[in-house]
Amino acid sequence: MIKLTNVHKSFGPQKVLDGLDLSIPAGQITAIIGPSGEGKSVLIKHMIGLLKPDNGAIEVDGESILGLRRQHLNRVREKFGMLFQGAALFDSMNVFDNVAFPLREKTKLSKDEIRARVLSALEDVGLKNVERKFTDELSGGMKKRVGLARALLLKPKIILFDEPTTGLDPIIKRAIHQLIRDTHAKFGFTAVIVSHEIPAIFDIAQNVAMLYKGKILQFGTTDEVRTSSHPVVRQFISGDLDGPIQMV
Numbered sequence: 001m002i003k004l005t006n007v008h009k010s011f012g013p014q015k016v017l018d019g020l021d022l023s024i025p026a027g028q029i030t031a032i033i034g035p036s037g038e039g040k041s042v043l044i045k046h047m048i049g050l051l052k053p054d055n056g057a058i059e060v061d062g063e064s065i066l067g068l069r070r071q072h073l074n075r076v077r078e079k080f081g082m083l084f085q086g087a088a089l090f091d092s093m094n095v096f097d098n099v100a101f102p103l104r105e106k107t108k109l110s111k112d113e114i115r116a117r118v119l120s121a122l123e124d125v126g127l128k129n130v131e132r133k134f135t136d137e138l139s140g141g142m143k144k145r146v147g148l149a150r151a152l153l154l155k156p157k158i159i160l161f162d163e164p165t166t167g168l169d170p171i172i173k174r175a176i177h178q179l180i181r182d183t184h185a186k187f188g189f190t191a192v193i194v195s196h197e198i199p200a201i202f203d204i205a206q207n208v209a210m211l212y213k214g215k216i217l218q219f220g221t222t223d224e225v226r227t228s229s230h231p232v233v234r235q236f237i238s239g240d241l242d243g244p245i246q247m248v
């Protein structure tokens with residue numbers, strides 16, 4: 001479904017991805033874990049063509065996304081929904097207009113149809129009677145829900161989540177994780193979730209990929225990674241200060 005082969009990416013002298021190989025299975029939830037600053041956000045930005053590799057191949061549904069003309073790349077991007085770190089809502093719009101935005105931009109649906117779809121998407125994420133509120137009146141957890149409603153609206157085949165629970169309290173974190181799991185069960189999209197929520201993320205992901213020193217150090221089912229014998233993976237998951245991962 002999403003396949004990266006021998007991907008290299010540097011920013012000036014800093015090598016971030018160093019011959020990375022990764023295949024994201026279709027229709028499943030895959031978590032990407034790894035130390036801060038290793039390039040997890042850079043990696044998912046490559047999947048949707050927001051960053052271009054210096055070298056390597058990237059395919060979505062068997063089609064290379066490199067070297068595509070803008071129009072063609074936009075068509076590939078329509079397969080994706082995204083929930084980035086700050087939920088990326090527009091402050092100047094209320095909740096309804098934020099969620100309706102992609103429908104107004106990308107479809108010719110009637111006002112009534114847009115209204116029905118927006119309210120149904122908000123209901124899917126457990127939000128009712130908030131559509132007139134402005135985003136600065138919402139809590140962090142509500143913002144994430146609105147972002148997820150917007151990401152779900154165009155029924156994407158793939159949703160990329162970049163740290164969807166960062167900065168939220170433990171109960172809201174769990175609620176957002178459950179919501180991702182429930183909406184995934186309902187809609188069956190391919191999910192890629194960058195997350196530091198260990199071990200909580202293991203309860204919702206089917207696969208885990210650990211990024212370390214520019215490569216995928218281990219990719220496997222959640223159980224395989226949870227019980228990994230690799231010293232780096234073990235140290236990272238357990239949060240031990242002692243081990244091969246050096247603090248700087």
Ligand SMILES: Nc1ncnc2c1ncn2[C@@H]1O[C@H](COP(=O)(O)OP(=O)(O)OP(=O)(O)O)[C@@H](O)[C@H]1O
Pocket residue numbers: 011016034035036037038039040041042043
């Ligand atoms: N557009 C850019 N220009 C220059 N450097 C960048 C750019 N984007 C990312 N980087 C650098 O690439 C490295 C990896 O960043 P990235 O945000 O992908 O890390 P991460 O693994 O997602 O980190 P965290 O877990 O802390 O969110 C960082 O050193 C960052 O400064």
